[in-house]
Amino acid sequence: MVDNYKIPPFLNQILIISVIILATIGMKYISPILGPVLISIFISILIYPFLMWLKKKGFSYNVSILITLALTFVLGLGLLAIMVMSISQLVAAVSTITVDPNSFLATYANQIIKFIFSNIPLENIAGIIEMGFFLIFAVMFLIYELPYVKSRLIKGLGENSLTLKHTFDLVADFIEYFVIRIKVNLLAAVGFVGIFWLFDINFAILWGILTFVLGFIPYIGIIIAAIPPILVAWAKYGIGGAIAIAILFVIVNTIAESYVFPKLTGKGLQMSVYVVFVSLFIWGWILGFAGMFLAVPLTLVVIKYLENFHETRWLALLLTTDDEAEKEEEDEKPS
Template sequence: MSLYAFAAVLVSIIALKFLAPILIYLILSLFFTILLAPIFRFFDQRGLPAILAYFLTLFGFIAIVGAVIVIVESSSKEFSANLPLYQTKFKELLIHLQAYLNRYNLDPSVLNEIDVLGILKKFIANFGSVLKGFLIVVIGVSFLLFESKDFGKKIAAFSKNPHYFEAFFASVQKYFLIKTFTSFLTGLFVGLMLYAYGVPYAFLFGFLAFVLNYIPVIGSIIAAIPGIALALVTYGIETALWVALWYLAINISISNVLEPKIMGDGLDISAAVVFFSLVFWGWIFGVVGTFFAVPLTMTLKLALQSSPKTRHWAMLLSRYKESR
């Protein structure tokens, strides 16, 4: 890589970091538009006037997300109000664990740093601040969705190889749709499982599992911690172990079996690249970057593949395939 190319990459990274507060809303708007575009096309292909199909899709989106926000916010407030009680129980449990560790000459000081429920409270507070910017996202989606029918024509006019770009956007849309479907299944089964065991706020933790499942590698692990912790302080170690096993079974069944089977080999990104892209895009865009690490890396890969000079860099992002 020449000095000029290195400088260009460095400037691009700095620009992305500087513009992140604005680009986050663009990324979220594109995400929801990609999810809603097939619904819009479905209504349009059934003979509905385009304007009616547009408003049906948009208002349906606003109604569903609005209902989810109201329910989650209500559960979050109730959880925050009861948090001191759960923290007291959790501290009592830690005291018993410290006594157990002392008995076997193990260092119990590490337990003093554990505050799972406090971390969850901070996450919910940050999630609430994200929801406050939802109005901007809705406005962005309304414009992008209205122009979604002509977007392919614009790409065709812009690109020398429109079929290449069409295949790319189809892959991104496929990823988002499948990930949303598997995340919904994960959240649904987690919520039902917690409800069956009587764990409080089953819907809230089911929704948390749905949202965090978009984060590759670590999302499902993070989502399991608060549910297991609450089962532990509410019912004890046996129930917590069963809840942990069910979390593991649900995530293995969906993320490691069902999702790869549906997804296929379309993404063509190595596992190591997925992990490091999680770190990189998380640094650039914060929490939003971790959710969209894979599609953002796919976009970067497309940009590298579009030029013969950078095509070898795109190969480094791909999974290795032996030639037969």
């Protein structure tokens, strides 16, 4: 009798939702550790194709891994040094970034500047260095381990495992999408740095790095990245300079997102705009800034996981969009 007992469907759904809530609370509790670890995993997955590319070019595996690790260390250390030096200069100059009291909307501009810089922990240079070195070495160690992790998964789950196939397909989709995202962000960041240098905006490199990083945050990332250089331009050139920088930001971002990005990728995220937007705040609440940075890949992981089980497939369908189906529905509508 007990063996034939089945959990009622409504209770099954309640259990699923309860598990999701408990998992969310657990991730929130360990977010100071989990966030940096997830970022290191994400960066490692993006760098791994470079290792494979070197092998295809005829280099041995040992030489390929040495080149990859060396470039990762040099690039990571260089970016960290630039950020630390730029932030140190910004800390020293932050008190001088004020808008002329006689200019248009000066009172509001100075209040915004004061609010923003007072809420950014610029003085915590030691914390930035510590986090930077953790990410550099965590990424290097994980890149070294990734080939062995892959072989262990194949050995443990079997070469023909559907779960393993779905995992590898998901990773491949990640790499394809986010490599394109890196190219677009880099193009936009170089364009913005050129604009900042042209207008002699202080800390141009720092704002460029900020633009590149925040470009991974859909919709609101570029808005956040635009605020500091616009305020610096306002303080230096007045409201006219701020408007000019804002317009150039819109132009460069429009070219990158509306022309370059669609040309490089033939498919989207298959997530609705609402889901992407809400996921930014949910993952941001759970993991802090790391959550906003990783909101899209983490949401895709959740969706792919939910798709693997009959009981949760309906949740995955709610979070995705079927572009082809929607297009067919539009075509069938009477004109």
